[in-house]
Amino acid sequence: MEKSVTRRNFLIGGAAVSGIAALGLVGCSSTESSSGTPTAETGSDQVITPTYPAYARTLDVTEKDIVRTEDADVVVVGSGSAGTFAAIRAAERGAHVIWLEKTTAKGGTSTITEGLTAFDGEQQRATGEASDLNGIYTALMDWHNWGAKTEAFQTYFDFSGKAVDWAVSHGASLVYSGNPKKPHYSPVDAQGNWMNIGTGVLTPLWEYGETLDNLDFRLETPAVNIIVDNGTVKGVYAQEADGIVRINAKSVIMATGGFASNVDMGKEWLRVPAERIKFMSFEGQDGDGINMALAAGAARHAPTTVNYGLTTIEGSAWDSQLTIFTVWCPSWRVDMPDAILPAGKPLPFVNHAGVRFYNEAKLEELNTSMLNTAVSSQKAAFAVFDADHVATYGGFGDFNYGSGISEGDFAKECENSPAVFVDDTLEGLAAQMGIDTTAFTTTIAEYNDHAATGTDADSFGTMPGEKTPVLKAPFYAAKIVACAYGTNGGVSTDYWCRAVNSDGDIVEGLYAAGQDNGSMYFNDYPYGLMGGTCQGGACTTGFVCAESACDALGL
Incomplete structure (x- = not known):
């Protein structure tokens, strides 16, 4: 078949292939040909169409059907x-x-x-x-x-x-x-x-x-x-x-x-x-x-x-305040003036072992595959924050796709979500999350120290000025899940x-x-x-x- 349009000259090769694959009739029966390809059998119950792996959502079809x-x-x-x-x-x-x-x-x-x-x-x-x-x-x-x-x-x-x-x-x-x-x-x-x-x-x-x-x-x-x-x-x-x-x-x-x-x-x-x-x-x-x-x-x-989208908090919409002000920091607010949206620094992410696993400062919209792959590779993942963070992001107006501002009450969403854990101590928070207390408290202490002084060498490339410290009780952890539109x-x-x-x-x-x-x-x-x-x-x-x-x- 001839193409009716001219291909772009910036590419080379890619000529249309032709020819018919000599695949034969694929069937399902108790006998096989010498080549290993299933062959058809006669009879009213003959299976006349291909069969599939166990995960396929298809049906075998017989003449009587x-x-x-x-x-x-x-x-x-x-x-x-x-x-x-x-x-x-x-x-x-x-x-x-x-x-x-x-x-x-x-x-x-x-x-x-x-x-x-x-x-x-x-x-x-x-x-x-x-x-x-x-x-x-x-x-x-x-x-x-x-x-x-x-x-x-x-x-x-x-x-x-x-x-x-x-x-x-x-x-x-x-x-x-x-x-x-x-x-x-x-x-x-x-x-x-x-x-x-x-x-x-x-x-x-x-x-x-x-x-x-x-x-x-x-x-x-x-x-x-x-x-x-x-x-x-x-x-x-x-x-x-x-x-x-x-x-x-x-x-x-x-x-x-x-x-x-x-x-x-x-x-x-x-x-x-x-x-x-x-x-x-x-x-x-x-x-x-x-x-x-x-x-x-x-x-x-x-x-x-995978067609990965924006990572979200378990049980919450991708554009909820809970997701926006925990996972999206600072991706939708990085260019906004402080007078409109203060801070915008990312939160620490920890996994099922209570340790960090990702450079949280990477802007998520630049490579959604990166964070989603990291999150889905953990048995569990959490964003950790404190009372100051909840207070900072309350009371914003209608959600806007350009700025990332949404309508709602961040504090109430934290309070009502079963995916958010809260406690007056980091030790108590770790217990609620079901993770190792020593590893978690050590991780947060090192994170806070690096946020203040830059002494933590194991920061995955996150700079001190890009971190939101976790200092004021009560302390929170929101469970992150990988999110995708499809395959x-x-x-x-x-x-x-x-x-x-x-x-x-x-x-x-x-x-x-x-x-x-x-x-x-x-x-x-x-x-x-x-x-x-x-x-x-x-x-x-x-x-x-x-x-x-x-x-x-x-x-």
């Missing part, structure tokens, strides 16, 4: 940003699309997200300022230790602006930031008030999609298995109330949102204990799209990658978002978008370096999957 067969040009699995852009764009181009969503509502986690990053859109071009794509590419690849796929960034740079322009032309409200170094787009209403992507972007697209007669959207209809015939994907099996429906299709686009809800899959793939990460994604992100793609012969890419590791794809196998050959008929597509990652999500690339990538890959599938159909 199938209540009817349908045909489509394209099946899209998932209805977040990636699935929305894929399904509606493909239908707009004339494909008969069956669009499946396993839950009771459209959108998934995408509905609550804040904005996206895209390059070379109409609004950016109107400013006359182009992004330094060469520099941005190099910075992102450095972030990922050059383990991300070059063609994935080519796709993103070539199509993200087109995807945004297409969405805006169909009613989405996205406003360009004006910063070509970080070309972020925020959804806003007619009065300029911020909206989430669900309201500002997806809802207008869904309303447009309802006008397309060739778009068949189905809620509570999970794809439970994939149809593979001689290495080519031929459709999916979907579960409806009356049984399994076989949907024959020329193209299948997986956009199920990653595997944040699948703890067992996280245990298998992630580099840190998955059960120690608080995923803020919605239920249903079970990795089924990724697992179906792998069963069809696709290779995985960057499986350990980023997934299927390996080519420039056109077609799934590829471990040899780089295309798995015909199969595409991956959004968080099912891991190609733009290797290390964790680059939150501070280039925030908005997760949603930007989801919209872009969904759009490109539609373009690619429709090109293959000759539409």
Whole structure:
């Protein structure tokens, strides 16, 4: 397939791969061929589709399970940003699309997200300022230790602006930031008030999609298995109330949102204990799209990658006063004048052993992976503070994303949270935390000494002037938990978002978008370096999957 656009000349190589992987029909039976590949058997109970590892949320399908067969040009699995852009764009181009969503509502986690990053859109071009794509590419690849796929960034740079322009032309409200170094787009209403992507972007697209007669959207209809015939994907099996429906299709686009809800899959793939990460994604992100793609012969890419957000206090919202004035110090207040927000120095963090484990002065928004990885690598982690700190951060007004000011009562949140321990002595506090008293009191004494005199050599790079001493009773400790929006590791794809196998050959008929597509990652999500690339990538890959599938159909 020829590309309809010219790739950026700042990159080299990345030629589109071709060819069909000779994978054979993957089945489940008691016999195997001489090559070790399971072979099909005859009979009404024959299993006719791939099987999966124990953590997969999929079903084996037999002939007797199938209540009817349908045909489509394209099946899209998932209805977040990636699935929305894929399904509606493909239908707009004339494909008969069956669009499946396993839950009771459209959108998934995408509905609550804040904005996206895209390059070379109409609004950016109107400013006359182009992004330094060469520099941005190099910075992102450095972030990922050059383990991300070059063609994935080519796709993103070539199509993200087109995807945004297409969405805006169909009613989405996205406003360009004006910063070509970080070309972020925020959804806003007619009065300029911020909206989430669900309201500002997806809802207008869904309303447009309802006008397309060739778009068949189905809620509570999970794809439970994939149809593979001689290495080519031929459709999916979907579960409806009356049984399994076989949907024959020329193209299948997986956009199920990653595997944040699948703890067992996280245990298998992630580099840190998955059960120690608080995923803020919605239920249903079970990795089924990724697992179906792998069963069809696709290779995985960057499986350990996590979309880390801002670390939080256990049981509290990421934007609560309790989280802001314990964990975020000084990240959201570092540039604010003392007259508005005094101090802004970080608190000491200690682990289950009662010792420090991190340079608390590192600004969290610069590398959310760093602190979250450190926290999730501990059996327990706590921010420690005193009465003076509680008094300092009481009484601020409405929360503002620019300054970090929030509405609420910090002292009452400390008092009411089961994740906050308080005592008149450090020894008593250690007992409540369940940690070693001697180690904890020694740690805090050394921390306070370094805050005052700079004599502590073991400071992880934290300078004396960057520390908040813990001196005045009562003393507090708030339990910190790692926090993430979802996972980023997934299927390996080519420039056109077609799934590829471990040899780089295309798995015909199969595409991956959004968080099912891991190609733009290797290390964790680059939150501070280039925030908005997760949603930007989801919209872009969904759009490109539609373009690619429709090109293959000759539409």
